[in-house]
Amino acid sequence: MRTTTHPRRRGRRTRSGTRPSGRLPAAVLLGAALVLAGCSADSGDSGADAAGGKAAAPGAEAGRQGAAGSAAARSGGTAGSGASKPAPSSVVRTASLTVRVKNMTEALDTARTAARDAGGFVGDENTRRDEDGSRHSEIVLRVPTEKYDEVLGELEGTGELLRRNSKAEDVTDQVVDVDSRVKSQRASVARVRKLMDRATELSDVVSLESELGNREADLEALLAQQASLKDRVGLATVTLTLSEKTAAARKTAAAEDDPGFLDALAGGWGVFLAVLRWIALVVGALLPFLLVFALGAVVWRRFLRPRLPRRPAPATSPAAPGTLPSAPPARDGKS
Structure with missing residues (x-):
């Protein structure tokens, strides 16, 4: 019995000793997949959620790293700007x-x-x-x-x-902000490209290519804005x-400026209207005073003047006696 069992146990040990060498890479890959899945669930990147399935993990990882890199670049740029001298004015x-x-x-x-x-x-x-x-x-x-x-x-x-x-x-402020965003976006594009180099599944490659295209488009827009600001400054x-x-044209303008008969007539008419207007203004200004004086004259003549005592008429002296008429001259007898 002992001689028959030992070869079997050795055979089993030999088989069991050779099996772990085939299962070890699968276990490592499974663990890596679980880690990537956990990272994708924690990141919540919108680009990774749209991909779905297995492609969600690389897309979410790219979104998480891109967002973290952007935040770090902005905070680093802010800290660096505070520590160093201020940027030149634009x-x-x-x-x-x-x-x-x-x-x-x-x-x-x-x-x-x-x-x-x-x-x-x-x-x-x-x-x-x-x-x-x-x-x-x-x-x-x-x-x-x-x-x-x-x-x-x-x-x-x-x-x-x-x-x-x-x-x-x-x-x-615009120049500093655009420069900082360009640096952050370039770093984000570089990280997505590194993830593409490590991707092995087709779905992962498709998701990362879509994410890379979006980020490169944003980078091009920022570069165009940066170039425009640089040109304007x-x-x-x-x-x-x-x-x-x-x-x-000067002769025509001079001829038009020379006065003619119609111009003189229009000027005289304008002066006449101006004089009438000023007369009307003067009459309008004096009219209240004239009305008061006229009313006072009417009251004086109709009410006050008749009540005043009349002065006696001066006595007339008797007429002087006239001279007697002279006798006509006597006529002689011859006539």
Whole structure:
């Protein structure tokens, strides 16, 4: 009995000794899957929840790491900014000028030359001509911020300055915020790519590719915003409006300014109406006083004057006796 049982036990031991070598990798993989499933359940990432099934674990892990990395980058950026010196100010400068010139061509050449010499360029240019022959031009110049004041001085010297409007907008907070978000988003994209390199299941790869596409799109939007801010801060925008009147237009305007018969008639009529208006104003101002004086005169004549004692009439002296009539002269006998 003993001789028959020992080989069987040895065989069993040999079999049992060889089985763990095949079960050990499966147990390790199962444990890793459980750990990933637990991490996915705790993260609650929206991109991982949409994937579902086995693909939820890598997607949730990417979302958890991305969110943690973004928060860490923001907090780190805030702490770093507090510890280090403040970021340089970022100011967007814009200006608009309206100038009346005698020669439009020379003024435009001066504006273009000023922009090129300052290291800038002409962004837009539009010229039109009116019916009377006068020309109007609008040109947009982009010049470096450090040459902003110098270019404005040159443009004002092209003619008679009619209007000037300048504006400065501080965008330092926007620049700092966008730079921090770009760094965080780049780190998030890099983490998702690392997860893709370690993914083995097709569902995991699909979920991570979707998450990577969303994050790369967000990164591109942030980069575009960053480039726009950099362009606006580095280059000031100057809008120059030029107006020119030709000789014919000036003659027409001068002829229109010369007075004629109708102009004189209209001017005289206007003066006549103005005089009537002033007379009416004077009469209106004196009317209350005239009414009071008239009422007082009526009361005096009808009520007060009759009651006053009359003065006796002065006695008349008797008439002086007249002279006797003289006798007619005597006639002689001859007559």
